[in-house]
Amino acid sequence: MARPSQSAQRRKQLLPVIARTFAELGYRRATTAELAQRCKVRENILYRLWPDKKAMFVAAIEYVYQLSADIWQRILSEGDGKAGAALRLLQYEAEHYGESGLHPIIFAGLSDTDEPEIHEALEKMYGRFHRFIRRQIAVHRGDKGKRSSPDAELCAWAIVGLGNVANISRELGLLTDRRRKRLFADVGSLLLDGQSR
Amino acid sequence: MARPSQSAQRRKQLLPVIARTFAELGYRRATTAELAQRCKVRENILYRLWPDKKAMFVAAIEYVYQLSADIWQRILSEGDGKAGAALRLLQYEAEHYGESGLHPIIFAGLSDTDEPEIHEALEKMYGRFHRFIRRQIAVHRGDKGKRSSPDAELCAWAIVGLGNVANISRELGLLTDRRRKRLFADVGSLLLDGQSR
DNA sequence: CTATTTCGTAAGTACCCACTTACAGTATGG
DNA sequence: CCATACTGTAAGTGGGTACTTACGAAATAG
Numbered sequence: 001m002a003r004p005s006q007s008a009q010r011r012k013q014l015l016p017v018i019a020r021t022f023a024e025l026g027y028r029r030a031t032t033a034e035l036a037q038r039c040k041v042r043e044n045i046l047y048r049l050w051p052d053k054k055a056m057f058v059a060a061i062e063y064v065y066q067l068s069a070d071i072w073q074r075i076l077s078e079g080d081g082k083a084g085a086a087l088r089l090l091q092y093e094a095e096h097y098g099e100s101g102l103h104p105i106i107f108a109g110l111s112d113t114d115e116p117e118i119h120e121a122l123e124k125m126y127g128r129f130h131r132f133i134r135r136q137i138a139v140h141r142g143d144k145g146k147r148s149s150p151d152a153e154l155c156a157w158a159i160v161g162l163g164n165v166a167n168i169s170r171e172l173g174l175l176t177d178r179r180r181k182r183l184f185a186d187v188g189s190l191l192l193d194g195q196s197r
Numbered sequence: 198m199a200r201p202s203q204s205a206q207r208r209k210q211l212l213p214v215i216a217r218t219f220a221e222l223g224y225r226r227a228t229t230a231e232l233a234q235r236c237k238v239r240e241n242i243l244y245r246l247w248p249d250k251k252a253m254f255v256a257a258i259e260y261v262y263q264l265s266a267d268i269w270q271r272i273l274s275e276g277d278g279k280a281g282a283a284l285r286l287l288q289y290e291a292e293h294y295g296e297s298g299l300h301p302i303i304f305a306g307l308s309d310t311d312e313p314e315i316h317e318a319l320e321k322m323y324g325r326f327h328r329f330i331r332r333q334i335a336v337h338r339g340d341k342g343k344r345s346s347p348d349a350e351l352c353a354w355a356i357v358g359l360g361n362v363a364n365i366s367r368e369l370g371l372l373t374d375r376r377r378k379r380l381f382a383d384v385g386s387l388l389l390d391g392q393s394r
Numbered sequence: 395c396t397a398t399t400t401c402g403t404a405a406g407t408a409c410c411c412a413c414t415t416a417c418a419g420t421a422t423g424g
Numbered sequence: 425c426c427a428t429a430c431t432g433t434a435a436g437t438g439g440g441t442a443c444t445t446a447c448g449a450a451a452t453a454g
Binding site: 108110114151183186190193195 | 222223224225226301304305307308309310311316319320323324327347348350351352354355357358359360361362365366368369371372376379380383384387388390391392
């Protein structure tokens with residue numbers, strides 16, 4: 001045998017560029033030619049690392065999720081006690097949401113394709129984000145949360161929705177940065193608590 | 198002169214089909230061939246009614262907005278007094294949101310294109326939806342709304358976000374119909390009132 | 395009737411895109 | 425050292441897609 005493969009390493013190296021390209025251009029407009037150019041390689045090299053364009057996209061989604069998940073995990077562990085973890089996360093997102101420029105990838109595959117693999121990957125990602133947020137809400141509400149309304153699951157979906165409008169409003173220039181921060185902070189904490197009856 | 202043009206009438210006739218096709222397939226996947234087939238005409242007929250595909254899409258967006266706006270206007274006028282108008286709208290959307298199958302058109306042009314015309318049309322549509330919702334919130338809150346938090350503008354964006362997750366969760370099968378209804382009803386009314394301090 | 399314009403059918407064009415193939419260079423294990 | 429795999433370069437291919445052209449038929453104003 002000869003020359004050990006560096007494919008895994010190379011994939012890791014290129015993934016950030018790929019993800020950003022998909023996030024910026026969407027699935028269709030991110031042509032393989034464009035992806036290759038931004039990666040500073042030829043197209044067939046990409047095809048040696050992934051079987052097809054779909055796979056590159058799925059990998060990019062995975063990468064974006066991991067990035068967020070790692071940051072959130074860090075914020076959780078930074079807290080002294082467990083108190084206020086949800087609020088800290090909210091505040092972090094209010095301050096930094098969209099900074100990476102990678103989040104629009106969430107929309108990229110939605111109407112752009114009907115590939116089941118992409119469908120599944122998006123479904124998984126939404127599900128994981130939602131479960132994470134939901135758990136934080138539950139912890140935040142504690143015992144008295146049992147009488148809160150709406151329940152944690154719905155409020156978590158609403159917070160996901162907050163992220164979506166944040167993305168869209170950024171793309172279309174509908175909200176200033178200051179207002180977007182307040183959207184996360186104010187509406188976010190309202191959703192966190194719900195309304196106890 | 199001879200044979201008066203029926204273009205305007207024909208456009209009106211085809212627009213629902215065009216809008217539905219864009220909503221189902223997104224901008225790119227809704228090819229001119231597919232659009233023509235669903236309209237049961239040849240492609241060049243579409244090109245006699247609109248200058249290009251962009252224009253068809255913009256017209257479709259306009260059409261979808263008008264459809265919603267008309268329904269909302271009807272619901273507003275159906276009310277005896279002005280009381281509870283916002284709640285009636287919310288309840289209607291909880292019950293019927295997504296029925297038309299046309300709402301996903303909102304996402305279709307977001308990552309699919311960078312055409313400024315489409316960008317503008319979407320921006321306008323989001324702006325009009327938001328302004329409408331915002332006004333309803335303000336009316337609903339009345340005078341005491343002045344001390345409500347978060348303010349009506351942000352809550353209106355959050356409700357727009359609710360619509361977005363409703364769309365996405367429908368497309369990805371993340372929420373049952375029952376839960377989606379509760380999402381609108383429960384979280385919606387929470388956002389309507391805000392939290393007075 | 396007839397000139398003019400619209401309407402429908404069919405074919406075509408130029409371009410783009412995902413993906414492939416062919417081949418030369420290079421590093422590593424035996 | 426050399427056979428074997430990996431890595432990079434360059435060109436190509438088949439299919440699709442937005443948009444066009446050509447032309448005959450139908451309809452209406454004068």
